[in-house]
Amino acid sequence: MKDFVIDLKEVFMGTISVNKLGGLALIVGPVVCLVFYFIQQLGVIGSDVDPADGNAVVQALVSNSTLTTITSIGISIALIVLLHGIVRLAVESSDALSSLGMKFVIIGTVGWVISAGLTSAIGGDINNAGLYGGSLGINQFSGIVWSLGFLLVTLGISERDYINKNVAYVVALVAIVSLVTGVIGGFDSSTLQTMNMIGGICYIIFTLWSIWLGKDMIARD
Numbered sequence: 001m002k003d004f005v006i007d008l009k010e011v012f013m014g015t016i017s018v019n020k021l022g023g024l025a026l027i028v029g030p031v032v033c034l035v036f037y038f039i040q041q042l043g044v045i046g047s048d049v050d051p052a053d054g055n056a057v058v059q060a061l062v063s064n065s066t067l068t069t070i071t072s073i074g075i076s077i078a079l080i081v082l083l084h085g086i087v088r089l090a091v092e093s094s095d096a097l098s099s100l101g102m103k104f105v106i107i108g109t110v111g112w113v114i115s116a117g118l119t120s121a122i123g124g125d126i127n128n129a130g131l132y133g134g135s136l137g138i139n140q141f142s143g144i145v146w147s148l149g150f151l152l153v154t155l156g157i158s159e160r161d162y163i164n165k166n167v168a169y170v171v172a173l174v175a176i177v178s179l180v181t182g183v184i185g186g187f188d189s190s191t192l193q194t195m196n197m198i199g200g201i202c203y204i205i206f207t208l209w210s211i212w213l214g215k216d217m218i219a220r221d
Contacts (some may be wrong), residue, residue: 064123090102112139140185
């Protein structure tokens with residue numbers, strides 16, 4: 001905890017190293033993103049609402065417009081912070097597969113941020129309810145692209161000496177599961193609720209892996 005406080009002090013003073021900032025981004029980004037995501041899903045929308053039921057979701061977002069906007073902003077900022085960490089991870093490993101995966105992660109992150117913006121717009125005005133279909137489509141597509149990118153990055157860095165190869169392969173398998181759930185949910189909206197639950201578990205595992213990588217990156221600095 002003491003080292004973490006020192007790192008944050010270096011961030012605000014502008015003296016932090018590239019690797020240390022990248023490591024912090026890998027730790028803080030996914031954790032903050034998950035917190036805001038679950039607040040939005042459970043506290044705003046509700047676990048009993050089917051994401052395929054647009055009317056119910058829109059009504060929930062509008063009824064909790066302030067929290068919808070706050071969580072959407074929090075998710076967007078956290079995703080950008082996480083993106084910085086993943087980009088640094090890919091650059092540090094300097095292999096072709098991670099470099100390719102990084103592009104997919106960037107596109108997926110941009111899509112998620114756009115989706116979060118649309119969600120916030122819906123929460124602010126019931127007349128924007130028509131945006132829900134677009135937001136959902138962008139969100140599903142971005143999840144597929146991001147999962148593919150994260151899979152490539154994970155496989156790319158798995159050969160590095162500082163990476164636990166066995167754990168990397170497990171995370172790569174989880175990324176495949178996330179990719180498949182995204183595709184299934186995209187083709188059949190009736191499965192969205194189940195697929196999102198499975199996807200949520202996958203991203204919790206991604207978060208734990210990201211924290212591990214972040215701590216290692218800081219230690220290597």
